[in-house]
Amino acid sequence: MRAKPPLGGLPTREGVSPSCVSLPAGTWLTITDFLVQRFPAISRELWLTRMANDEVIDEFGERVTAARPYRGHMRLYYYRSLPAETLIPFDEELLFQDDHLVVVDKPHFLPVTPSGHYLQETLLVRLKNRLGIPGLSPLHRIDRETAGLVVFSVRPQERAAYQDLFRQRTVDKRYEAIAPWRAELTFPRVRRSRIAEGQPFFRQAEVDGPPNSETLIELLETRGPLARYGLSPITGKKHQLRVHMFSLGLPIMNDRVYPPLDPTPEDDYRYPLQLLAQSIAFDDPFTGERRQFSSKRRLTLP
Structure with missing residues (x-):
């Protein structure tokens, strides 16, 4: 019997793990027909090329061919590819590595x-290629536009225990931001609100209802019309810090999304979002020690 390959059918390639899609019950004649309908941005010709190169495999390790009949309730694994990917001209800095964790200082952008237009030019894939750790996985996320600390789990079997720390809100995270100063606002203050998906889908918005987000905001220093703030998120909703600051009339400097602009401006490397994941601390569930890390990057008032 053919042995089941790693990761459900395909190994990591150039730092990229295979993507997975589940086949629902349906009446497609072939698996190719389903894939073309499921992923309209990917041409039939590209799927056929992937299949010819043995880059589409089912969960049992069997290759998918162009004419293979459709069968639901099964998973497929395949490699994503991009015809052209923009080089991000900034480097990450490795701050810490041991048998359990990797901690990196991520650049803006x-x-x-x-996801989307980014594959090789992502922190995870860069690190897999650089460190040779195929099972590396981020324990949390920060926005592409945000710079600062990201913590990764080295061993897949330990990932859940570390992620539980974030779910249980026992991780101390601190950010810094440059934004307008409003003399009528007093600090420190706590912003609590309900955040939900807005329009378009990538924007979040405060809406009526019970709060599902909370941020402690502190004033660190002022200079003219601007100030440097310390932000401590108690919860971890998407774009939470950016939404809370904007809702207070304090949009973070160089934010292209809050306030909403239509169309959303393209990246301009001269004007990075002035938001930094500055420090993170937690009790390690495996070593028992207190883990504390700080970014080497700095935000300065102009």
């Missing part, structure tokens, strides 16, 4: 994980 670099995504943490593959």
